Amino acid sequence: MGGNSEKTINVTLKVWRQRNANEKGKFENYEMKGVSTDMSFLEMFDVLNDRLITEGKDPIAFDHDCREGICGMCSMYINGQPHGPKQGVTTCQLHMRSFSDGDSIIVEPWRSAAFPVIKDLAVNRSAFDRIISAGGFISVNTGNAKDANNILIPKDAADKAFEAAACIGCGACVAACKNGSAMLFVSAKVSQLALLPQGQVEKQDRVLNMVKHMDEEGFGNCTNTGACEAECPKGISLENIARMNREYLGASFTQNK
């Protein structure tokens, strides 16, 4: 019954330690005893870090903020999967009840040329912000808007746009992809705006500029393996990539004429 189901388990963590972007990293082992299964994965890291500090050692740097699966800040690669073994959740939402007593757990940072390591498990994802700056918006200055209900949007389109807009910009799709492609992330934004009437005016420039910028940032090509969709914590679907490809072709065709 609620919260009374607590058990404890012992696990071994193998964590990637890297002082900074320039130094080489390596794995370190940590024995975790008596871990409550009600704990979240990150709470276990809190406990470990407090222990390391008390022992006078350097705690493990990792990114996190909201701890409820919405800010997209947490980014651990756990046992070969971004955000760990559980489908549809971020690292911060993963609980220790998803693991068993005696497990060995390997924890690494996102690995991608476009996301350089800052320290240990924290990486730099600002390439995503720059892609948005290249076109992930509707050009409307504050004060220009007309009454909201003057724009009618079929519920179906609004719902689809919302599903695409649910992307949290975590980068798991890139980390999961053997090519380090950012197609799922970019296509989610392109789709959201392409599905809405407000987004029509700029839709061609948008897709061309965003894709161009994505390539410049050093993300790899998409070879349709679908690993991104499988690992996305927000269920962003491959349909978005298909939609973006159509938008892109259409735009290149028109603009070449």
Next chain:
Amino acid sequence: MATSPKLDSKIPEGVLEQKWTKYRSTMPLINPANKRNLEVIVVGSGLAGASAAATLAELGYSVKVFCFQDSPRRAHSIAAQGGINASKNYQNDGDSIYRLFYETVKGGDYRAREANVHRLSEVSGNIIDQCVAQGVPFAREYGGLLSNRSFGGTQVQRTFYAAGQTGQQLLLGAYSALQRQVGMGKVSLYTRHEMLDIVNIEGKCRGIIARNLISGKLERYFGHAVLLCTGGYGNVFFLSTNAMGSNVTAAWKAHKRGAFFGNPCYTQIHPTCIPVSGEHQSKLTLMSESLRNDGRIWVPKRKEDAEAIRAGKLSPNSLKEDDRDYYLERRYPAFGNLVPRDVASRAAKERCDAGFGVNKTGQAVYLDFSYNMKFKYGKVEATIQGIENPSEKQLEDLGRAVIKEKYGNLFDMYEQITGVNPYQNPMQIYPAVHYTMGGLWVDYNLMTTVPGLYALGEANFSDHGANRLGASALMQGLADGYFVIPYTVGVYLSGEIRTKPIPTTHEAFEKAEQEVKARIEKLFAVNGTKPVDYFHRHLGKVMWEKCGMARNAADLKSAITDIQKIREEFWKDVRVTGKADEFNPELEKAGRVADFLELGELMCIDALHRNESCGGHFREEFQTEEGEAKRDDDNFTYVAAWEMKDVSNWELHKEELKYENIKIAQRSYK
């Protein structure tokens, strides 16, 4: 009572409805060429910061934006779930600018400024227009129009929402507007930067000192004006629904350099959060208020039953209707489960303190959907589907589908965190710290008591008085950023067009940087034995027990001594690992907790001085016979603005609140 001469609220003359329009159209203007030469620093990229920065850049100012996360899109606003209010009256159910204004003042227990709240209500509709134009995918009806729901106990449907992710969608809208300006070179973005001090020159705020969190270097930035949009300080309680990084540091540094702190003790405790599960707990998760529309709150009527449940010997499902105490429905028949947050939270505490709480800790109550699942939704569905004489099981199945459609993501989240299936068992909830109504004191222009320094969003002492209504923080953050500051900052900056950018080699910058450096060195120098979290937890416990949902003079006095002791111990025994010139999250945390340890004391001082109960501030000595909050309007209808003199030494300044349009009454939800 007279307002302190140090507090000029600058509320424009004239009738309430015209104050803002008139003021706006008579403000001095700045020509575009001059705007380009005026530099504005925006600290924070949440709803308030991102909307302000984007709009100011659109107007032509040169803008710099700072945030401590790795992207502006991750500001804590992203986590807001339920919705945003606007007085559009799209549902034709009697809403109006006046009604939203009135309900906000009343909900705030008559401790907010009339003029500010009215302005907020006036611009609320424009916010929705702006967001829709940006492509924010709000929920819609089949006809393509925007959908609304009622939220937080209002009797009109004025809340706009995007499933349970309204904050995310609004922030991504503001963020995209911001990134557009970044792409155009009009905004310079400094992510993973933490502001650690403001720089005042000749009585005006002229810049900030920030630490580059990757390299650890201290950097200096000049601005003709500085906007703090740095969010709330709920994390002073350690456990709260705020993000882990949410902190008071920016506001506190400003406070120490002359910005008065308004109503620090006004804290909002949200009634529906997932209860604490153990010692390891790092934060609390909110279960959206919208759940109270369909969930009924109860505890067992008999103590024996509560004890049996706590011991795991009795299942709540087997407790008969007659043995359940739906205490909100009992105490507040008119509003029932939808009473405002402060009332609902206190009622839960009252039951748990009296020994009726469930969960192994005894600190939880049930939020139960089974009744409405069967008899509200199940019945309707049965009728729609033409099922005659449905069985209870059928009703439950039919109703469950409806509940799933409405709250599926929240139910999943609950199960993910607790490991308990909420479709089969009632949810367990308990109040948790959620929002801070207090903050930097600002005038009608949103300027603090330091000229050139502004505070927006949750960081200011705000328009919510002593209690904020649900879905009104998002509204206020965006109102401040999109529609208020772009005008009001001009009032000040029009006087600054001749001020050349001050080189950051100026001695004031030099001195401020040295002070920041010294403080960081001091943190390392302690070299004690305990991690930062140890002190933070300890502080949080004192705050929660003595300055939380219910307060009294004796507890508050002892809390003040407790906090001073923890602070002393912190500076003797904290251990901050690593170095200053590297990426060092522990150092960031240490600096923030050091500030919380000072703020906590001021919150208790403020709570102690306010000898009344109002909104989120409940003093046990001041209650009616039925246990309801008792205000003292004769003596406390003012904003308490605190000026810091020295360590543990503050001077109180009062801004009298005048109600010229609303008749003050006892708040009643009976």
